[in-house]
Amino acid sequence: MKKLKILIWCCCFLLSQGLMAQIEGEVIKPYKANFLLTNAKIYTVTKGILEGHDLLIEDGLIKAIGKDIPHQNHSIIDCSGKSLYPGFIDSGTSLGIVEINSLTETQDYMELGKFTPQMQALTAVNPNGVAIPVTRVSGVTTVLTQPRGGYFPGTAALINLNGYTPAQMFGGFKGLIMNFPSAVRSGSNDNRSLEDLEKSATKTLDEINILWEKAATYLAIKTKGGEMDYYPEMEQLSKVLNKELPLLIEVNAAKDIVLALEWIKEKDVKIVLTGVAEGWKVAEKIAAASVSVITGPVLALPTRDSDNYDSPYNNPALLHKAGVKVALRTMESENVRNLPFNAGFAAAYGMGTTEALKAITINPAEIFGVSDSIGSLEEGKKATLFIADGDPFEPKTQVHQVFINGYRIPMTNRHIRLYQEFLDREMQP
């Protein structure tokens, strides 16, 4: 009997040890509260720079910006000597829809077929992708994640980098991706003649035009209440035609850009040009067409051997100077955290810090039609912002705290945990 008691005690002890072991290395979760960020330098983006101001976060929104805001039951964060910026927006990535780039099992950015506009990037977003916390601690809070391949690879979605389901992450914008056919030689092994190139591009564009007309017919029948078979491709493409969804046209070579501008002339739909690597060669034409541009990565090679070494660095500035509204993208998956550095390079090579900042905040917010909620620090907007100890484009600067929709984001991720674990290792050789 005594033995049994001892055994039970031992079991209890072991059990408690086991429980304790589970508590060790406790996880910090994002949490929502009312925060008062005091005495900060506030980069509003739309209303200048405010020195020594407070910013009040309530119910996930920026409730107030002002001097000496009275506090009551607020969690106070002293921001003396620090700056506040709106969360950065990367306007083109595959973040969340691929985990390890070389493993086909984890590549969810491409479906079979050339005409798959109904494929939803948002469906494939993994809220627990390891790259998501790696990204958001850099101040990049919001990204467009997009499918690729074919003529119409699918529908891109704007996501915030916090949430347990894709729906919770959804940032309020979707756009249909279209790859404009290219009539230029690509790569050193492409030996097609100019004639062949044009023939092939024209053929592809003809196919696209046929799809487009079909979508118009589909829409016409639908509008008149006609009955139709399940046709998800046309259902989705027709949403572009009735302006429910914008069309994001990926086009990069100068010649192709001009052809794309020609193609969109007659089309009464919402259009954004993406890529636009050689935009600097035809910037005036793009400006004249009054179409916005998502370009990048800025840290890229020139598109041709004969081009200036710095043409990709200059591209955003030259587009901006021509009068084009420019947003930037990295086209990254695991290294979206480099967006501020891409903006920094654009800033250094002619765009200037103010405009480069706009290109990753208010400009994409406007292009995506969500500028009423994100893209700048203004009362009433979502509290998606971060605290930094300096210019966030500078590598030296540290981002101290990120908020997404009012959630205080844990400033950690696997990269940081590995640093903590291995910096000063036990068991020396």
Place this chain on the structure above:
Amino acid sequence: MNKKRLLLAGLLIWLSAQVYAQENHSGDLLIKNAQVITITNGSLENTDVLVKKGIITEIGTNLKASKNTKTVDASGQYLMPGIIDAHSHLALEVINEASSPITAEVQMRDVIDPFDISIYRALAGGTTISHAMHGSANVIGGQNVTLKHRYGTRDPNRLIMEEAPRTIKFALGENPTRVHGIGKNLQPRSRMGVEAVIRNGFEEALQYKAAWGKWNLEKQKKEINTAPPKYSSRLQTLVDILEGKIIIHCHSYRADEIYMLIQVCKEYGVDKIVFSHVNEGFKVAPELAKYTMGASVFSDWWAYKFEVYYSTAYNAAILTKNGVVTSINSDSDELIRHLYHEAAKTQRYGGLTDNEALALITINPAKQLGIDKYVGSIEVGKQADLVLFDNHPLSIYAIPQMTWVDGIKYFDRKSDQADQRIKINLKRSPDPFRLSTGSHDCMQDVDMSFTENYHN
């Protein structure tokens, strides 16, 4: 009269040739009033650097040079040593000889392409030296070559840094096991096999060395009545590795495989080894510090393949703080254009000091390539490979303004012109459009039918 004209014309041609020669080969230079980041001796304000015949002869204030010496006023600008990339595939016509798990006999110095525009672009980013490496298809790949970016020459040999010691490429993990094991059903199929391939190679080399030793001894004693052993440049190269004549630069990612090669090298008495990429180097940083010539890493690349999934951008900082000689490399024609920015990322990820960060792309890679006697810092007696920035090179706003190799200016932002190609193929005009953020070059030229993925 005609003769006189001819003579005059001849003289003019000779004179202009002289001017040209002076322009291109003299390497005399005086840079005045720069903020000089020496790397090895602190940062010096308003300092002059005098260069004669490509060598730094004086560092100080109010230095005077002869009349013909080119003088650059660098007031308010930052002068640092030319950037060195310890892992590159720039200016190479081919990268992989993927035909066998060991191809130690092939030499990258045989496939240098002096026309590669990437050389100019690297110069425009302040990079003056790159380590042009064999790819990572084989466990023991080919011999690499250290290049000085003397762009403009049509002679491949002019690009070679002859002072640099021999180096060879090794590769562990996914690439050799995919190419040979999965692709050809040949060992290695696993990390066990990778070790076996190296051990087999080293043992065969020892036998080869013994056989030659025996034959040479017999020859000396004039007792010779047998034919010499069959010569093998592959085995001879392995012998040279075992005798410490060649520095190993080993493509590697995971801590286990890094540790494996450290153990094998210890056993065979090889201590000239640098680990490259080495994404999980941070896990075995104390071992790397104790037994190797260091680690050459990416600033932030990860997750492009499984063996780099458990990486951290803090790798360089952890390695540095553990005393590992650490460098940051590009492995890409794109990244090589802004290694100063890659180095700067170690300030965000781990808070390295300015000098620690800049050492990652100057003196440290120089040590790993065995060329720190000649380059990697601004010191009297060293070669005048220099780069001038308008802002501090670790700032995002820094733009390289001028780049010199051996005291000769190869890049000047003010006079930069669009087309810098030195060979133009009119058949391919306009030159092809190419969208690239810099491919990972390590697996170039490997038949993709058996590799599937194009990753380094």
